[in-house]
Amino acid sequence: MKKTVQFILEIQKILDKKTWIKVKLFYLAVLLSAIFEPIVLVLYKNLLNMLSNQVAFASTIFWVVFGYEFVQLLSGFSMLLIGHEKLKLEYTLNNILIKAVHNKLNRICEEEFEKENTYNLLERVKESFVNSVLSIIDGLIGGATQIIQCVGCVLIVTRINLYLGLAMILANIPYIIVNIVYNIKEYKIKQKCSLKKRQVSYYEEQLQYRRNAKDIRLFNATPYMLNRIENLKTDITKEYVMLYNKEVWLKSATTILKFVVTGLCIILCIKPTYYGTANCGDIVVLITASLNLENKIFELFENYYLIMNCGFIIEDWYSFSELPEEKEIKSNDTIENYSITFRNVSFKYPGTNRYALQGVNLHIKQGEKIVIIGENGSGKTTFINLLLGCFSSYTGNILIDGKEICNVYDEIRRNCSVVFQDFLKLQLSIKDNIFLEQSSLFEEKQIEEQVYFIGNLKNGINTVLGQLEEGGIELSGGEWQLIAILRAMVKTNKKIIVMDEPTSYLDSKKEDWFYATLLEIPKDMTVIIVSHRLSVAKLCDRIVLFKKGRIETMGTHEELIENSEEYKRMYFSQKDMYDINS
Template identity: 25%
Template sequence: MRSIPSTQAGSEKQSAEMSVQQIFGRSVALVLRAAPRELINLLLLNLVLGAGPSIALYFGKVVIDEVIRLLTVNTTDDPLSILLNNQLLLTAIVITILLNIVVDSLQPIQTSIVAALRDRVKGYAQGQMIEKVATFDDIALFETPERLNLITLTKEKSLPKLQEITFKLLEIMISMLRFVPSVLLSVSIAWWIPLVLVVGFVPTMYFDVKHHRQSWRIEETQASLSRQMEIYAKVLTEDTYAKELRLFSLQSILLQRWRDRFEQIFQAMQQVRRQGAIQTMIWSLVSGVGAAIPYVYIILGVLGRRYTFGDLALFTGLILELRQSVFFLVFAFTGLYDASLGTRPFFELLDLQPQIVSGPIPEPLRLSASSTSGIQVKNLSFTYPGSDTPTLQHISLTIAPGEMIALVGENGAGKTTLAKLLCRLYDPTEGAILWNNHDYRDLDLNELRAKIAVVMQDYARFPATLRENVGWGDLLQQNSDRAIQTVLEEAGIAHLPQKLSHGLDTPLGKQLEEGIDLSGGQWQRISIARSLLRSQAELLVFDEPTAALDPKNEHELYQIFRTIAQGRITIVVSHRLALAKLADRIVVLEQGKILEIGTHTQLMANGQRYCEMFTRQASSYLET
């Protein structure tokens, strides 16, 4: 007997153990993959922008020294003649001016490339996240708080942090290109000057890294509160809840809940920020004192006639340039550390593996009337991820080819869960589902699902055209007006395109430009039409397919279901037992176990749970 695969648990454990160095390496690799051209262009550009200031300082020294020399040896009243006849001075002035012009003119180009780099990284990372979530084979990703928190952290924290990593790498690149020439020139003053400046920043870097680590721990622990804030914000701002929100005057309650959670997160972060700011400020003062030592040393050297005034200008500028480049390097590296911590959820999400794995058999065996075995559910048990209580326990059931089965029971009995397992949105925790004696897990997942048509209780209302809302049931027939019109007719909304401004190409959904909304019953019929378009389907699964319909339209669809179910295995989940009467057999579930199986007549004759439910429901209809 199989149990759920352990690949997912192993992946989560591996992600949890990722070091900052590993995360940093993956983050940098992602940036390199996302925007290699922009990074190369920035590197070449910053060779000029980074080294330019130090070179300009050197030639500025030459200008000052040469001007002072000429003033002491030349008494002519023609400054222009002096300038033009001194090749060294003229060359130094021209180079200094040209460097400043070039550096200033390259700034707009750098800004443009940086913007392109930011957008490239954002689009690449967001695309990877969307692809991962959208193509995750099972739906456990959306049904456990821990994984929902992971998605929230990825969207709200990791994606912005990946962009931040891009800018921090850029800052490090620029700072290094400023740092190296500054060091080489400052060593000419005294070998210890660069060392003093760098060592002075070490305590600041240490405490800044510590602060970022504490901040990120707070953000991780507050992910649940952040997701709750997002939920309350959605309820307060989206049209789905607008009417009842106002009719029941719930705004103040939900807004207060949002504010309470914001305040919890804010206060926790504020405490860490205060501690970090005080520690960093203290050690920044220490590094400032360290930077003052070389400055005083040079002034004393000029007063002692060891250095010229040009040397004073050069060395003063170099020390400031070196200190600034060290400052930027330190805080770029600590910012990079912080950003790397924030990208952990992104890589944890990418490393997640679904519990279900596509099998090797490329085409599923047929489930139609020509099949011999149909579907066999063998000793099936299922527990949702993150839960300790099984939803289904030791279910065994054989569904014959072409048979319609109705799953009935009270809320929480496990009906919809069994339907999800039959669609292979999950794999069983224990036991198996067989397809003509082949385990579901041995079949190719995409091919299997291509043979299943579903109408779920929480059916999708795609923000797309009417044609797409129906045509996405079978992409090969999306452009066939005839095929779409046929299934719309079968679903009882044949005249809907004629009532819409652009017919089949009318956008549905208020969030689209010129889009219109439909009634709940119309939307549900569209979902049924979408399912009907999948003509190659050999297994039909209907989960509360008539929930939004009135009794007249409900009866109409009962006949449609019975017609399209011919020759196919059909699973119907319904609270409305009038639909169950149409089934060949009825399976009564209670607390995750099969309580009764039989036809409507047999179960009514037994006088047990089904009979009680049907009688109670029938009497409520009579009373109305």
């Protein structure tokens, strides 16, 4: 419970002051409404005693009935109001908590996403965190309500029969213990099955993606994918079935014990009335309060069970919140010259022993146009990721204007524009995909005139893409890549443009447009292009050839044709593809 309280205090830090006040006021209102039930029972007992003994005046009975109905009315009205406010509060909390999770995701170091354990943790947090927080708050509110109602019932019961109340409390203890033990075991199974659940989600998503429909049908992949899903689900189900088979017997035994004790208690309550040694009202309310007490104890520990069950997400949340974040280094350093220097840089991906880059030394002057080439796995994309600050666990030095890149990350990202291999595709309008609400010197009309396929669309740059909205259209891979290139080009204040395989989806006409655009880039802007296509090499100032994580050679096209057998082989193997006007 201590961890739960600490967790709630952590959640308080996430919430704004206004929302936290709303939570506290809501909690207070629920607690106040909890006192209505014991009051109703007391009034009901007094009313029955008056009627059975026939000793009260009519006016007294009237006021007792009036009080009884008035409290019932208040109770019903408060429940309606609380239910309404609860929906509003849950909606607000849901939005704030989801935002907090995504903000944290945005700050986590890129290296962490290379680890399987991180993805398993993210899956559990994504699946359970928000609902668990809401459930914990519900459980705490419900638990506090039930404690108040239990106290009221205990006071009523013990005034009539002390031992009856104790018996009903003790009868619930075995059931509670069984629930707690199996709750812990269930969470351990959940942890154990995290990877398999993530695999199931992945395969199900692949079957549902529209873009996969043709491949799946053509290769008849549905039975194969469904078989993998079924096997994974079978393995997961076996784990839970083994647990539940044991749990059901113990829960059944403790439930039978609880009801046997309850039955005996009711018989003991009825006996004095039968022999005329107790008031009818006392006995009726005694039975009602006893049953209520049992139910409230059960509900109280169900809420405790709920909090404990959700409480395991607390450990996940702390693990999630403690994932290393990118360092926010506030530096007064400013970059005047966007020259880039890699000095003896080496890097391994987390969990591997092989160097993705080893001993890389390279200096790129501001305004240079560089093309990086090499076979798959030679280290080209890793080089780009290090330059952009995606990974920090490298050795050596990466310098911008002579300053360590880790000290000027923010300025680099503000002044660097990128086209990744797996570029962003949003099912929004073309305009939103390009500008992402950024201001730009480019005009919409200018883009429609320069990029023919956009100008030919009925709604031009405002055309909606994808299937989220009615009337959305699908683009080819090359058209999507053009949008990614445009997004990089329209960014203001850029000093460096980095493009990873920017022409991989482009046809010859679109590729010509790309080369023309490349030639128009201002001479003081640094351009770094990763490409398998050597057609772009002639347009760049220098070519850098990577091989097995190292720089094999570098120079101009003419220099490498003369001095590098590797480059010469690559060049002539593609020669017919890249003859362009230069």
